[in-house]
Amino acid sequence: MSPDDLxxxxxxxxxxxxxDAMRRTLDEDFRILTASSADEAREWLTRQEVAVILCDQRMPGQMGVDFLKEVRERWPDTVRIVISGYTDSEDIITGINEAGIYQYILKPWVPDHLLATVRTAVEARTLQQGLSRLELELRTGAPLLKARRAQRLNEAQAVFGFERIIRAPGSPMEGVCAMAARLARYDLPVLVLGESGTGKELLARAIHYASPRQSGPFVMENCAAIPDTLLESELFGHKRGAFTGAYEDHIGLFQRAHGGTVFLDEIGETSPAFQVKLLRVLQEGELRPVGSTRAVPVDVRVLAATHRTLEDEVKAGRFREDLYYRxxxxxxHMPALRERADDIAVIAQHVLRHVAQELGRPEVHFTPEALSCLSAxxxxxxxxxxxxxxxxxxxxxxDVALRxxxxxxxxxxGEAASLAKPSAPELASLPRKGTLAERLDAVEAMVLREVLARHQGNKxxxxxxxDLSRVGLRAKMQRFGLDEA
Known part of the structure; x- marks a missing residue:
C-alpha cells in the first residue's frame, strides 16, 4: 500500500x-498530519478526509472535548479520541458524552496501547461506512444491489455460457450444448458422462448460468480428491467437537449452495456408505451435519459427472441403483477430443492465445503443418x-511460428501414422486396368510409403x-521412385 492510500x-x-512521540508510534501504519491548535486542525479537516483525530484535552484557545463536539457535527465520519492527564473533571466527562468520543486515553499513554486503539478505530470506521452504504441501498429499494447483481450475472454468463464452449461448426458439441441449454431451464438433475479432461465442469457451469438458479451460488467438489471420511464433512458440514480436529462449526458446500447448484465431479469414485447419505439428502431435501442432531433444510440442484460407466458400476454392485436413478x-455425454477432430484446430488456437498471453509471448502462432499435427x-x-x-x-x-x-x-x-494411412483419393488412384503385375506394383508402392511414413523414414x-534387407528396401524404393531423403 502506498503512503497516499494509508x-x-x-x-x-x-x-x-x-x-513527535505519537508520530513515531503511528507513522508506519498511518499517514500522519499534525496541528498545534483547534484552528490548524480545522484547516486540515476542510482540505483532507481524516479517519481518526487524536486531540489533547488541555490546549490554548479551546479545550479538546469542546473542539471535538464541533468535529462531531461537521465531520461525523471522523473517529474522535481525546487524550488527557486529568480524570476527575466533570466537564471532561460531560464533554466526552456530548462529543461522541470513541476512546479516552489517559496520560502517560503506552505506545502499544495507542497503536492498537487507533487501528481498532479505523476498522470501526470502515465497518460503519459499509453499514451506512448498505442501509442507504436498502432504504432506496436496493436498486444498486440489483444492478450489481445483474452486472455480476452478465459477467459470469459471458465467461461460462454455452457460447464459451469452443467448437467448430457442425461439431458433435453442438448437439450436446443444445440439449444442455434446454435442460438448464428445468430444475432436473443432470449426469454428465465423459473421459477426464473433456470439459464436464465447463458444461455444468454453463447449465447453472442458463438456469433459473443463475443468481444463486455454484459450488463444486471433486469427490475423487477427498478421502471418503472427509467428504461427508466437506459437503454436509460438521459441528464443533464432532471428531478430532473439529475445533469449530463448519458449513458444508450444500448449505453454501442453498438456492443454487452443487456440482459433484467424479461421483463414481464415492463409496457405497457415502452414497447412502447422499441419497438421503437428495430424497429428503435436508441434511444433518456431522455431530449434529438437527436436520437443516437445503434447496439445491445437483449436477454430477463421472468418467465411469455408472450402469456397469451398478451391475457390479459398486454404485447404488437408487442413487443412480436419482x-x-x-x-x-461429452465426446472425447478424438471424436471432435474438426474442433481440435479451433480449440488449439483458442488455447494458444491464452497460453501465449500468460507466458508473455502474444506473437506466437501455429504453422498449418503444426495444426495438422495436432489434429492427427x-x-x-x-x-x-x-x-x-x-x-x-x-x-x-x-520461434514465433510453432512447427x-x-x-x-x-x-x-501420431501425425506420421495418420499421414501414412491411405486416403480415399489414394485408394481411388489405384489402377483399375492393367495386368496383375502392374496392379500389384501399385499396391506394393503404397505399402512401402505407408511403412516408411509410420517409421518416420527409418529404413x-x-x-x-x-522382412527385407536394407539393400532390398533401397532397391524397391528406387524401382518405385520413392524419395530416399
Whole structure:
C-alpha cells in the first residue's frame, strides 16, 4: 500500500514533543498530519478526509472535548479520541458524552496501547461506512444491489455460457450444448458422462448460468480428491467437537449452495456408505451435519459427472441403483477430443492465445503443418493434455511460428501414422486396368510409403517390418521412385 492510500490520522497537540512521540508510534501504519491548535486542525479537516483525530484535552484557545463536539457535527465520519492527564473533571466527562468520543486515553499513554486503539478505530470506521452504504441501498429499494447483481450475472454468463464452449461448426458439441441449454431451464438433475479432461465442469457451469438458479451460488467438489471420511464433512458440514480436529462449526458446500447448484465431479469414485447419505439428502431435501442432531433444510440442484460407466458400476454392485436413478434424471455425454477432430484446430488456437498471453509471448502462432499435427493426434488426455502440450511448445520454442518439431515426439509419431494411412483419393488412384503385375506394383508402392511414413523414414525399422534387407528396401524404393531423403 502506498503512503497516499494509508488511513489519515490527525494529531492535535500544542506540545511538539508529544506530537513527535505519537508520530513515531503511528507513522508506519498511518499517514500522519499534525496541528498545534483547534484552528490548524480545522484547516486540515476542510482540505483532507481524516479517519481518526487524536486531540489533547488541555490546549490554548479551546479545550479538546469542546473542539471535538464541533468535529462531531461537521465531520461525523471522523473517529474522535481525546487524550488527557486529568480524570476527575466533570466537564471532561460531560464533554466526552456530548462529543461522541470513541476512546479516552489517559496520560502517560503506552505506545502499544495507542497503536492498537487507533487501528481498532479505523476498522470501526470502515465497518460503519459499509453499514451506512448498505442501509442507504436498502432504504432506496436496493436498486444498486440489483444492478450489481445483474452486472455480476452478465459477467459470469459471458465467461461460462454455452457460447464459451469452443467448437467448430457442425461439431458433435453442438448437439450436446443444445440439449444442455434446454435442460438448464428445468430444475432436473443432470449426469454428465465423459473421459477426464473433456470439459464436464465447463458444461455444468454453463447449465447453472442458463438456469433459473443463475443468481444463486455454484459450488463444486471433486469427490475423487477427498478421502471418503472427509467428504461427508466437506459437503454436509460438521459441528464443533464432532471428531478430532473439529475445533469449530463448519458449513458444508450444500448449505453454501442453498438456492443454487452443487456440482459433484467424479461421483463414481464415492463409496457405497457415502452414497447412502447422499441419497438421503437428495430424497429428503435436508441434511444433518456431522455431530449434529438437527436436520437443516437445503434447496439445491445437483449436477454430477463421472468418467465411469455408472450402469456397469451398478451391475457390479459398486454404485447404488437408487442413487443412480436419482442423479441421472437426464444424461449428457461429452465426446472425447478424438471424436471432435474438426474442433481440435479451433480449440488449439483458442488455447494458444491464452497460453501465449500468460507466458508473455502474444506473437506466437501455429504453422498449418503444426495444426495438422495436432489434429492427427488421438489426445487420450483430451483438452487438458492439449493445453499442456501447447504450453510446453510455447515455453521451449524460440520461434514465433510453432512447427511440428516443437511438439512432443509422441505427437509427431501420431501425425506420421495418420499421414501414412491411405486416403480415399489414394485408394481411388489405384489402377483399375492393367495386368496383375502392374496392379500389384501399385499396391506394393503404397505399402512401402505407408511403412516408411509410420517409421518416420527409418529404413532399418521399415525393412525389418517388411522382412527385407536394407539393400532390398533401397532397391524397391528406387524401382518405385520413392524419395530416399
Amino acid at each position: 488511513p489519515v490520522v490527525l494529531l492535535v497537540d500544542d506540545e511538539v514533543r508529544s506530537q 442423479i441421472a434424471g437426464t444424461t449428457l 493426434y488421438a489426445w487420450p488426455g483430451n483438452i487438458r493434455e492439449l493445453r499442456n502440450e501447447i504450453a510446453r511448445a510455447v515455453a521451449l520454442s524460440d 511440428p518439431q516443437a511438439f512432443s515426439p509422441r505427437l509427431r509419431c 532399418t525399422r521399415a525393412a525389418a517390418e517388411l
